[in-house]
Amino acid sequence: MIVLVLWLAGGGALVITGIVQDQPVTAILGGALLAFLLWGLVSGGSGDDDDCGEA
Secondary structure, three states: OHHHHHHHHHHHHHHHHHHHOOOHHHHHHHHHHHHHHHHHHHHOOOOOHHHHOOO
């Protein structure tokens, strides 16, 4: 859980820093981190063996 919070805070900080300092690459990188986090949460990948079917 702490990893999700840190990932969200880091991505948000990069987006805000990129916008404030007029650095589009930094803002895009932060947006990509946030998009990757959102994709992972929406896809529901738990990382358990249950995702692979019957063993």
